[in-house]
Amino acid sequence: MNRLLGGAPGSVLVKLIFLSLLVGAFMAFLDITPFGLVEGIYNWLRSLLGLSMDTVVEIGRWIAYGAIIVVPLWLIARIFGRH
Numbered sequence: 001m002n003r004l005l006g007g008a009p010g011s012v013l014v015k016l017i018f019l020s021l022l023v024g025a026f027m028a029f030l031d032i033t034p035f036g037l038v039e040g041i042y043n044w045l046r047s048l049l050g051l052s053m054d055t056v057v058e059i060g061r062w063i064a065y066g067a068i069i070v071v072p073l074w075l076i077a078r079i080f081g082r083h
Contacts, residue, residue, distance in 0.1 A: 005012045027033070048056070 002008060007015075027037075048059075
């Protein structure tokens, strides 16, 4: 269970509660609700589908370029980040 959670269940629960408190306070400060966030993502996806195909291809290219850098760094961090 420790390996799955990344630590003892009690300490992971405390960390998640603390992180949830920080994120909730930040969202409240910015007047963002979870529903508003999901609605914003939905509207963004709808507008993305309304763009021309060239723009979508360009965004896909940006994602691919970024993934070429990010994914190997993430993989290295996961491999060598173990204690």
